[in-house]
Amino acid sequence: MLPPLPGKIVASSLLTGGAVTVSQTEDGIRMEVAAADRQPIDTIVALDLDSPASDIASIKWPSGAVSEGKAATASNVYQSMSEYDAGKAFDDNDATRWATDGGTHAAWLEVDLGAPATISRAVIKEAFDRVQSFELQHKTGEAWETFARGTNIGERREVKFKPLTAQYLRLNILEATDGPTLWEFQLFK
Structure with missing residues:
Protein backbone atom coordinates (compact mmCIF):
# COMPACT_ATOMS: atom_id res chain seq x y z
CA MET A 1 0.00 0.00 0.00
CA ILE A 56 1.55 18.12 -4.45
CA ALA A 57 4.04 18.46 -1.62
CA SER A 58 6.52 15.63 -1.05
CA ILE A 59 4.87 12.64 0.57
CA LYS A 60 6.71 10.94 3.39
CA TRP A 61 7.04 7.19 2.96
CA PRO A 62 6.60 5.62 6.43
CA SER A 63 9.34 3.23 7.56
CA GLY A 64 6.96 0.83 9.30
CA ALA A 65 9.09 0.86 12.46
CA VAL A 66 7.18 -0.30 15.56
CA SER A 67 9.24 2.23 17.53
CA GLU A 68 8.04 5.28 15.57
CA GLY A 69 6.60 7.98 17.83
CA LYS A 70 7.02 5.94 21.02
CA ALA A 71 8.11 7.41 24.36
CA ALA A 72 11.88 7.67 24.65
CA THR A 73 14.47 8.58 27.26
CA ALA A 74 18.23 8.98 27.17
CA SER A 75 21.12 9.17 29.60
CA ASN A 76 22.18 12.52 28.11
CA VAL A 77 20.76 15.17 25.77
CA TYR A 78 22.90 17.86 24.18
CA GLN A 79 22.73 20.90 26.49
CA SER A 80 19.26 19.64 27.61
CA MET A 81 17.84 21.10 24.37
CA SER A 82 14.47 19.71 23.24
CA GLU A 83 15.53 19.81 19.59
CA TYR A 84 18.02 17.00 20.39
CA ASP A 85 15.92 14.96 22.84
CA ALA A 86 15.59 11.17 22.79
CA GLY A 87 12.30 11.28 20.86
CA LYS A 88 14.10 12.65 17.80
CA ALA A 89 15.65 9.19 17.25
CA PHE A 90 12.15 7.68 17.03
CA ASP A 91 10.31 10.28 14.90
CA ASP A 92 10.95 8.59 11.52
CA ASN A 93 12.61 11.79 10.31
CA ASP A 94 16.20 11.65 9.05
CA ALA A 95 16.47 15.44 9.38
CA THR A 96 16.20 15.42 13.20
CA ARG A 97 18.51 13.73 15.68
CA TRP A 98 19.20 12.75 19.25
CA ALA A 99 22.51 14.22 20.37
CA THR A 100 24.64 14.09 23.51
CA ASP A 101 26.99 16.63 25.02
CA GLY A 102 30.51 16.93 23.64
CA GLY A 103 32.94 14.85 25.67
CA THR A 104 30.36 12.10 26.25
CA HIS A 105 31.92 8.72 25.47
CA ALA A 106 29.15 6.37 26.66
CA ALA A 107 25.37 6.84 26.65
CA TRP A 108 22.10 4.97 26.28
CA LEU A 109 18.89 5.58 24.37
CA GLU A 110 15.71 3.79 25.52
CA VAL A 111 12.27 3.34 23.96
CA ASP A 112 8.99 2.20 25.52
CA LEU A 113 6.92 0.52 22.81
CA GLY A 114 3.79 0.96 24.96
CA ALA A 115 3.11 -2.79 25.01
CA PRO A 116 5.18 -5.90 24.36
CA ALA A 117 5.98 -6.30 20.65
CA THR A 118 7.95 -8.91 18.74
CA ILE A 119 10.95 -7.51 16.89
CA SER A 120 13.72 -9.13 14.84
CA ARG A 121 15.57 -6.21 13.27
CA ALA A 122 16.98 -2.81 14.18
CA VAL A 123 18.17 -0.02 11.90
CA ILE A 124 20.46 2.59 13.43
CA LYS A 125 21.40 5.75 11.53
CA GLU A 126 24.30 7.61 13.06
CA ALA A 127 25.62 11.10 12.43
CA PHE A 128 29.39 11.73 12.46
CA ASP A 129 30.59 8.09 12.87
CA ARG A 130 31.51 8.36 16.55
CA VAL A 131 30.20 5.08 18.01
CA GLN A 132 32.86 2.39 18.36
CA SER A 133 31.04 -0.21 20.48
CA PHE A 134 27.36 -0.78 21.32
CA GLU A 135 24.81 -3.27 22.64
CA LEU A 136 21.12 -3.73 21.96
CA GLN A 137 19.23 -4.63 25.12
CA HIS A 138 15.72 -5.45 26.30
CA LYS A 139 14.34 -5.16 29.80
CA THR A 140 13.47 -8.34 31.68
CA GLY A 141 11.94 -7.41 35.03
CA GLU A 142 14.28 -4.72 36.32
CA ALA A 143 17.39 -5.99 34.51
CA TRP A 144 18.68 -5.19 31.03
CA GLU A 145 19.59 -8.19 28.90
CA THR A 146 21.91 -7.85 25.90
CA PHE A 147 20.71 -9.58 22.72
CA ALA A 148 23.08 -8.08 20.12
CA ARG A 149 26.48 -6.36 20.07
CA GLY A 150 28.35 -4.41 17.46
CA THR A 151 31.03 -1.90 16.56
CA ASN A 152 31.02 1.17 14.33
CA ILE A 153 27.41 2.02 13.51
CA GLY A 154 28.12 4.47 10.68
CA GLU A 155 25.57 6.11 8.38
CA ARG A 156 23.20 3.10 8.43
CA ARG A 157 23.59 -0.15 10.33
CA GLU A 158 21.06 -2.95 10.15
CA VAL A 159 21.15 -5.52 12.95
CA LYS A 160 19.14 -8.73 12.53
CA PHE A 161 18.53 -11.03 15.47
CA LYS A 162 16.39 -13.91 16.67
CA PRO A 163 12.83 -12.59 17.21
CA LEU A 164 12.17 -11.41 20.75
CA THR A 165 9.19 -9.89 22.51
CA ALA A 166 9.75 -6.85 24.73
CA GLN A 167 8.24 -3.51 25.65
CA TYR A 168 11.39 -1.67 26.71
CA LEU A 169 14.49 -1.69 24.51
CA ARG A 170 17.63 0.35 24.44
CA LEU A 171 20.76 1.06 22.52
CA ASN A 172 23.62 1.07 25.01
CA ILE A 173 26.61 2.89 23.54
CA LEU A 174 29.67 1.57 25.35
CA GLU A 175 32.34 3.59 23.58
CA ALA A 176 32.33 6.66 21.33
CA THR A 177 35.07 9.03 20.19
CA ASP A 178 32.90 12.00 21.22
CA GLY A 179 29.24 12.75 21.99
CA PRO A 180 27.13 10.11 20.19
CA THR A 181 24.36 11.42 17.95
CA LEU A 182 21.77 9.43 15.99
CA TRP A 183 19.33 10.35 13.24
CA GLU A 184 17.18 7.26 13.89
CA PHE A 185 16.97 4.10 16.01
CA GLN A 186 14.25 1.99 14.41
CA LEU A 187 12.87 -1.37 15.51
CA PHE A 188 10.98 -3.70 13.16
CA LYS A 189 8.99 -6.93 13.36
Missing part, protein backbone atom coordinates in the same frame (compact mmCIF):
# COMPACT_ATOMS: atom_id res chain seq x y z
CA LEU A 2 1.32 3.41 -0.97
CA PRO A 3 0.59 6.54 1.08
CA PRO A 4 -2.55 8.52 0.16
CA LEU A 5 -2.40 11.33 -2.41
CA PRO A 6 -4.26 14.62 -1.98
CA GLY A 7 -5.38 14.46 -5.63
CA LYS A 8 -7.63 11.98 -7.40
CA ILE A 9 -6.17 9.40 -9.79
CA VAL A 10 -8.16 9.60 -13.04
CA ALA A 11 -6.17 7.10 -15.14
CA SER A 12 -3.22 4.73 -14.90
CA SER A 13 -1.02 2.78 -17.29
CA LEU A 14 1.95 0.45 -17.21
CA LEU A 15 4.72 2.10 -19.25
CA THR A 16 6.72 -1.12 -19.44
CA GLY A 17 3.81 -2.98 -21.10
CA GLY A 18 0.89 -4.90 -19.69
CA ALA A 19 -1.86 -3.89 -17.33
CA VAL A 20 -2.07 -2.34 -13.89
CA THR A 21 -5.06 -2.17 -11.56
CA VAL A 22 -5.09 0.86 -9.26
CA SER A 23 -7.45 1.47 -6.36
CA GLN A 24 -7.38 4.67 -4.32
CA THR A 25 -8.90 5.20 -0.85
CA GLU A 26 -8.35 7.77 1.88
CA ASP A 27 -5.94 5.25 3.48
CA GLY A 28 -3.69 4.90 0.45
CA ILE A 29 -3.16 3.56 -3.04
CA ARG A 30 -2.95 -0.09 -4.03
CA MET A 31 -1.45 -1.15 -7.37
CA GLU A 32 -1.61 -4.66 -8.75
CA VAL A 33 0.49 -5.87 -11.67
CA ALA A 34 0.29 -9.47 -12.89
CA ALA A 35 3.55 -11.40 -12.51
CA ALA A 36 3.81 -11.77 -16.30
CA ASP A 37 3.73 -7.95 -16.67
CA ARG A 38 6.48 -7.26 -14.09
CA GLN A 39 9.92 -6.46 -15.41
CA PRO A 40 13.08 -7.82 -13.71
CA ILE A 41 14.72 -4.40 -13.28
CA ASP A 42 11.84 -1.93 -13.18
CA THR A 43 8.10 -1.85 -13.66
CA ILE A 44 6.91 1.70 -14.31
CA VAL A 45 3.37 2.81 -13.49
CA ALA A 46 2.13 6.19 -14.76
CA LEU A 47 -0.67 7.90 -12.84
CA ASP A 48 -2.78 10.72 -14.30
CA LEU A 49 -4.18 13.04 -11.64
CA ASP A 50 -7.03 15.54 -11.57
CA SER A 51 -4.52 18.30 -10.71
CA PRO A 52 -0.84 18.98 -11.50
CA ALA A 53 1.54 16.62 -9.69
CA SER A 54 3.88 19.59 -9.17
CA ASP A 55 1.26 21.10 -6.82
Whole structure:
Protein backbone atom coordinates (compact mmCIF):
# COMPACT_ATOMS: atom_id res chain seq x y z
CA MET A 1 0.00 0.00 0.00
CA LEU A 2 1.32 3.41 -0.97
CA PRO A 3 0.59 6.54 1.08
CA PRO A 4 -2.55 8.52 0.16
CA LEU A 5 -2.40 11.33 -2.41
CA PRO A 6 -4.26 14.62 -1.98
CA GLY A 7 -5.38 14.46 -5.63
CA LYS A 8 -7.63 11.98 -7.40
CA ILE A 9 -6.17 9.40 -9.79
CA VAL A 10 -8.16 9.60 -13.04
CA ALA A 11 -6.17 7.10 -15.14
CA SER A 12 -3.22 4.73 -14.90
CA SER A 13 -1.02 2.78 -17.29
CA LEU A 14 1.95 0.45 -17.21
CA LEU A 15 4.72 2.10 -19.25
CA THR A 16 6.72 -1.12 -19.44
CA GLY A 17 3.81 -2.98 -21.10
CA GLY A 18 0.89 -4.90 -19.69
CA ALA A 19 -1.86 -3.89 -17.33
CA VAL A 20 -2.07 -2.34 -13.89
CA THR A 21 -5.06 -2.17 -11.56
CA VAL A 22 -5.09 0.86 -9.26
CA SER A 23 -7.45 1.47 -6.36
CA GLN A 24 -7.38 4.67 -4.32
CA THR A 25 -8.90 5.20 -0.85
CA GLU A 26 -8.35 7.77 1.88
CA ASP A 27 -5.94 5.25 3.48
CA GLY A 28 -3.69 4.90 0.45
CA ILE A 29 -3.16 3.56 -3.04
CA ARG A 30 -2.95 -0.09 -4.03
CA MET A 31 -1.45 -1.15 -7.37
CA GLU A 32 -1.61 -4.66 -8.75
CA VAL A 33 0.49 -5.87 -11.67
CA ALA A 34 0.29 -9.47 -12.89
CA ALA A 35 3.55 -11.40 -12.51
CA ALA A 36 3.81 -11.77 -16.30
CA ASP A 37 3.73 -7.95 -16.67
CA ARG A 38 6.48 -7.26 -14.09
CA GLN A 39 9.92 -6.46 -15.41
CA PRO A 40 13.08 -7.82 -13.71
CA ILE A 41 14.72 -4.40 -13.28
CA ASP A 42 11.84 -1.93 -13.18
CA THR A 43 8.10 -1.85 -13.66
CA ILE A 44 6.91 1.70 -14.31
CA VAL A 45 3.37 2.81 -13.49
CA ALA A 46 2.13 6.19 -14.76
CA LEU A 47 -0.67 7.90 -12.84
CA ASP A 48 -2.78 10.72 -14.30
CA LEU A 49 -4.18 13.04 -11.64
CA ASP A 50 -7.03 15.54 -11.57
CA SER A 51 -4.52 18.30 -10.71
CA PRO A 52 -0.84 18.98 -11.50
CA ALA A 53 1.54 16.62 -9.69
CA SER A 54 3.88 19.59 -9.17
CA ASP A 55 1.26 21.10 -6.82
CA ILE A 56 1.55 18.12 -4.45
CA ALA A 57 4.04 18.46 -1.62
CA SER A 58 6.52 15.63 -1.05
CA ILE A 59 4.87 12.64 0.57
CA LYS A 60 6.71 10.94 3.39
CA TRP A 61 7.04 7.19 2.96
CA PRO A 62 6.60 5.62 6.43
CA SER A 63 9.34 3.23 7.56
CA GLY A 64 6.96 0.83 9.30
CA ALA A 65 9.09 0.86 12.46
CA VAL A 66 7.18 -0.30 15.56
CA SER A 67 9.24 2.23 17.53
CA GLU A 68 8.04 5.28 15.57
CA GLY A 69 6.60 7.98 17.83
CA LYS A 70 7.02 5.94 21.02
CA ALA A 71 8.11 7.41 24.36
CA ALA A 72 11.88 7.67 24.65
CA THR A 73 14.47 8.58 27.26
CA ALA A 74 18.23 8.98 27.17
CA SER A 75 21.12 9.17 29.60
CA ASN A 76 22.18 12.52 28.11
CA VAL A 77 20.76 15.17 25.77
CA TYR A 78 22.90 17.86 24.18
CA GLN A 79 22.73 20.90 26.49
CA SER A 80 19.26 19.64 27.61
CA MET A 81 17.84 21.10 24.37
CA SER A 82 14.47 19.71 23.24
CA GLU A 83 15.53 19.81 19.59
CA TYR A 84 18.02 17.00 20.39
CA ASP A 85 15.92 14.96 22.84
CA ALA A 86 15.59 11.17 22.79
CA GLY A 87 12.30 11.28 20.86
CA LYS A 88 14.10 12.65 17.80
CA ALA A 89 15.65 9.19 17.25
CA PHE A 90 12.15 7.68 17.03
CA ASP A 91 10.31 10.28 14.90
CA ASP A 92 10.95 8.59 11.52
CA ASN A 93 12.61 11.79 10.31
CA ASP A 94 16.20 11.65 9.05
CA ALA A 95 16.47 15.44 9.38
CA THR A 96 16.20 15.42 13.20
CA ARG A 97 18.51 13.73 15.68
CA TRP A 98 19.20 12.75 19.25
CA ALA A 99 22.51 14.22 20.37
CA THR A 100 24.64 14.09 23.51
CA ASP A 101 26.99 16.63 25.02
CA GLY A 102 30.51 16.93 23.64
CA GLY A 103 32.94 14.85 25.67
CA THR A 104 30.36 12.10 26.25
CA HIS A 105 31.92 8.72 25.47
CA ALA A 106 29.15 6.37 26.66
CA ALA A 107 25.37 6.84 26.65
CA TRP A 108 22.10 4.97 26.28
CA LEU A 109 18.89 5.58 24.37
CA GLU A 110 15.71 3.79 25.52
CA VAL A 111 12.27 3.34 23.96
CA ASP A 112 8.99 2.20 25.52
CA LEU A 113 6.92 0.52 22.81
CA GLY A 114 3.79 0.96 24.96
CA ALA A 115 3.11 -2.79 25.01
CA PRO A 116 5.18 -5.90 24.36
CA ALA A 117 5.98 -6.30 20.65
CA THR A 118 7.95 -8.91 18.74
CA ILE A 119 10.95 -7.51 16.89
CA SER A 120 13.72 -9.13 14.84
CA ARG A 121 15.57 -6.21 13.27
CA ALA A 122 16.98 -2.81 14.18
CA VAL A 123 18.17 -0.02 11.90
CA ILE A 124 20.46 2.59 13.43
CA LYS A 125 21.40 5.75 11.53
CA GLU A 126 24.30 7.61 13.06
CA ALA A 127 25.62 11.10 12.43
CA PHE A 128 29.39 11.73 12.46
CA ASP A 129 30.59 8.09 12.87
CA ARG A 130 31.51 8.36 16.55
CA VAL A 131 30.20 5.08 18.01
CA GLN A 132 32.86 2.39 18.36
CA SER A 133 31.04 -0.21 20.48
CA PHE A 134 27.36 -0.78 21.32
CA GLU A 135 24.81 -3.27 22.64
CA LEU A 136 21.12 -3.73 21.96
CA GLN A 137 19.23 -4.63 25.12
CA HIS A 138 15.72 -5.45 26.30
CA LYS A 139 14.34 -5.16 29.80
CA THR A 140 13.47 -8.34 31.68
CA GLY A 141 11.94 -7.41 35.03
CA GLU A 142 14.28 -4.72 36.32
CA ALA A 143 17.39 -5.99 34.51
CA TRP A 144 18.68 -5.19 31.03
CA GLU A 145 19.59 -8.19 28.90
CA THR A 146 21.91 -7.85 25.90
CA PHE A 147 20.71 -9.58 22.72
CA ALA A 148 23.08 -8.08 20.12
CA ARG A 149 26.48 -6.36 20.07
CA GLY A 150 28.35 -4.41 17.46
CA THR A 151 31.03 -1.90 16.56
CA ASN A 152 31.02 1.17 14.33
CA ILE A 153 27.41 2.02 13.51
CA GLY A 154 28.12 4.47 10.68
CA GLU A 155 25.57 6.11 8.38
CA ARG A 156 23.20 3.10 8.43
CA ARG A 157 23.59 -0.15 10.33
CA GLU A 158 21.06 -2.95 10.15
CA VAL A 159 21.15 -5.52 12.95
CA LYS A 160 19.14 -8.73 12.53
CA PHE A 161 18.53 -11.03 15.47
CA LYS A 162 16.39 -13.91 16.67
CA PRO A 163 12.83 -12.59 17.21
CA LEU A 164 12.17 -11.41 20.75
CA THR A 165 9.19 -9.89 22.51
CA ALA A 166 9.75 -6.85 24.73
CA GLN A 167 8.24 -3.51 25.65
CA TYR A 168 11.39 -1.67 26.71
CA LEU A 169 14.49 -1.69 24.51
CA ARG A 170 17.63 0.35 24.44
CA LEU A 171 20.76 1.06 22.52
CA ASN A 172 23.62 1.07 25.01
CA ILE A 173 26.61 2.89 23.54
CA LEU A 174 29.67 1.57 25.35
CA GLU A 175 32.34 3.59 23.58
CA ALA A 176 32.33 6.66 21.33
CA THR A 177 35.07 9.03 20.19
CA ASP A 178 32.90 12.00 21.22
CA GLY A 179 29.24 12.75 21.99
CA PRO A 180 27.13 10.11 20.19
CA THR A 181 24.36 11.42 17.95
CA LEU A 182 21.77 9.43 15.99
CA TRP A 183 19.33 10.35 13.24
CA GLU A 184 17.18 7.26 13.89
CA PHE A 185 16.97 4.10 16.01
CA GLN A 186 14.25 1.99 14.41
CA LEU A 187 12.87 -1.37 15.51
CA PHE A 188 10.98 -3.70 13.16
CA LYS A 189 8.99 -6.93 13.36
